[in-house]
Amino acid sequence: MVWLSIYILSDGAMDITVKKLVTIITEAALEDNLRNELPGLGATGYTIVNARGRGSRGVRDAGWSTSGNIRVEVVCDPEIAVRIAAHLRDRYYENFAMITYMSDVEVLRAEKF
Amino acid sequence: MDPVILFFALGLVAGLARSELRLPPAIYELLSVLLLLTIGLKGGIELAQQPFGGLLPQIIAVMAMGIVIPLMVFPVLRYVGRLDRPNAASIAAHYGSVSVATYAVGIAYLASQDIFYEPRLALFLVLLEMPAIMVGIVLARGISKDTRWGKLAHETFLGKSIVLLMGGLIIGWIAGPVGMEPLEPFFFDLFKGVLALFLLEMGLIAASQFKNLKDHGFFLVVFALLVPVPLAMMGALLGWWMGLSEGGTMLLAVLSGSCSYIAAPAAMRIAVPEASPTLSLTASLGVTFPFNIFVGIPLYLGMAQYLHTL
Numbered sequence: 001m002v003w004l005s006i007y008i009l010s011d012g013a014m015d016i017t018v019k020k021l022v023t024i025i026t027e028a029a030l031e032d033n034l035r036n037e038l039p040g041l042g043a044t045g046y047t048i049v050n051a052r053g054r055g056s057r058g059v060r061d062a063g064w065s066t067s068g069n070i071r072v073e074v075v076c077d078p079e080i081a082v083r084i085a086a087h088l089r090d091r092y093y094e095n096f097a098m099i100t101y102m103s104d105v106e107v108l109r110a111e112k113f
Numbered sequence: 114m115d116p117v118i119l120f121f122a123l124g125l126v127a128g129l130a131r132s133e134l135r136l137p138p139a140i141y142e143l144l145s146v147l148l149l150l151t152i153g154l155k156g157g158i159e160l161a162q163q164p165f166g167g168l169l170p171q172i173i174a175v176m177a178m179g180i181v182i183p184l185m186v187f188p189v190l191r192y193v194g195r196l197d198r199p200n201a202a203s204i205a206a207h208y209g210s211v212s213v214a215t216y217a218v219g220i221a222y223l224a225s226q227d228i229f230y231e232p233r234l235a236l237f238l239v240l241l242e243m244p245a246i247m248v249g250i251v252l253a254r255g256i257s258k259d260t261r262w263g264k265l266a267h268e269t270f271l272g273k274s275i276v277l278l279m280g281g282l283i284i285g286w287i288a289g290p291v292g293m294e295p296l297e298p299f300f301f302d303l304f305k306g307v308l309a310l311f312l313l314e315m316g317l318i319a320a321s322q323f324k325n326l327k328d329h330g331f332f333l334v335v336f337a338l339l340v341p342v343p344l345a346m347m348g349a350l351l352g353w354w355m356g357l358s359e360g361g362t363m364l365l366a367v368l369s370g371s372c373s374y375i376a377a378p379a380a381m382r383i384a385v386p387e388a389s390p391t392l393s394l395t396a397s398l399g400v401t402f403p404f405n406i407f408v409g410i411p412l413y414l415g416m417a418q419y420l421h422t423l
Contacts, residue, residue, distance in 0.1 A: 029382040095386035 017110035020081035026098035028068035042080040047073045057097040075113045120309040124316015136314045144311040151300045153281020156235025161289045175237045179244035183209035194332045199253045203381040203388035206249020207397045210373030211241045219367040223360045230360030239278045243269045246380045253385040322399030337400035345370030353420040363417035372397040
C-alpha cells in the first residue's frame, strides 16, 4: 500500500484521504436489519459477502440457513464508524454472533464516503 | 420401504460418517422451489375440478389448530422441560408450524399405495405455516409495542414457501389439468426424483444436528420423539371430524405432527433473539423430522385408517 500511495502522490494529480473501514462479521439472519439500519447511521454505502468461520458461538459453517455468516464492510468517517459500532453493540452483541472491528484505509475520492 | 426414504437414510449415514458429500446450496434451493411449486400446482389443478363447497369452515378449523398446537406445547416445554420463556415459545412455534418436506414424503407415500387424498390439503399446508409463528412470538414477548408486526407479517406471508405454494395453487387452478399438460413431465413426473435428491440433502443436514443432541439433554430428545404422535392424533381427529377421506385425514395428521425448520427458525431468530436457534433446530430437524419420515408417516396412515373403521 505504501508504494502505491507514494506512487499516486508523486503523480501529483490525486488526493489520498484516510477513512475508517468498519468490518462486521455476523449472522446472515441480520442482513436485512443491517441493510435497513446502516444508511440511517450515516453510511453512504456498504458491501456484503457470505462468510463461514468459527468463534465463541461455535462453527458457523453455512450448512443451514441459520448457520451462515455475512461480512459487511463500510468505509466512512471516524465519527460514523463509532456510531455504527455503538449501535451494533447495544442492539445485537447480547444475542447474536457478531464481531466488529475498524481499521484505517486510504481512499481516493473522499467525497464518496 | 419407499426408495425416497432410503435417500434420506443415505444422507444421514453419509453425514454421520463425515463424508465429503454435499449438494451445492444453489441446487438445494432449486429443489426446494420445485417441491413447493409442484405441491401447489397439484393442489390447484385438483381444486379447479372441484367445487369449493364447505371449504371456509374447514379453513377456520385448520387455522384454529395452528393456533392451539403451540399453546398446548408451550406449557410442556416451560414447566416439564423447565426451559426459559423465549426458548419454550420458540420451540412451540416450530412444532405448531409445518414441514413441507414431511408433507411431500406423505403424498409420495399415499401415491405409492394408490390412496386418494383431497387436493385442499395443499391449501391447509399454506394455512398452517404462519399462525403458530405469530403465537410463538406473543408467548415470548407478550403483545409488545417493540415487536414490528408489520415487518414480521411481511416476512412470513411473503416468505418463499408461502409465495411458491400459493402461487402454484393459483397457477394450477387457473390453468387446470389441460393447460398444465405440457408442464407435467417437468413438475409431476420428476417429483419423486426431486424429492429423493432433496431428502438426501436433508439427511446430511439432519445428521449435522445430531452432534448437538448430547448438549441439550434428555428432555429435548424425549420431547421431540414423543410429541409428534399426540399432535398427529389431534390432526387425524380433526380431519376425520371434517369428513376428509383416509388419505386426507392422514395428511392432516402429518401436518399437525410435523414441525417447521425453515420458516419458524428464520422468523424466531429475528423476533425472539434470546431463544437459541440450536435448541429448536436440534429438536425439529435432528429428531422429529427423521422420526416422522421413518416411523410417523406409516403410523399416521394407520391412525387415519383406524378412525375410518369406527
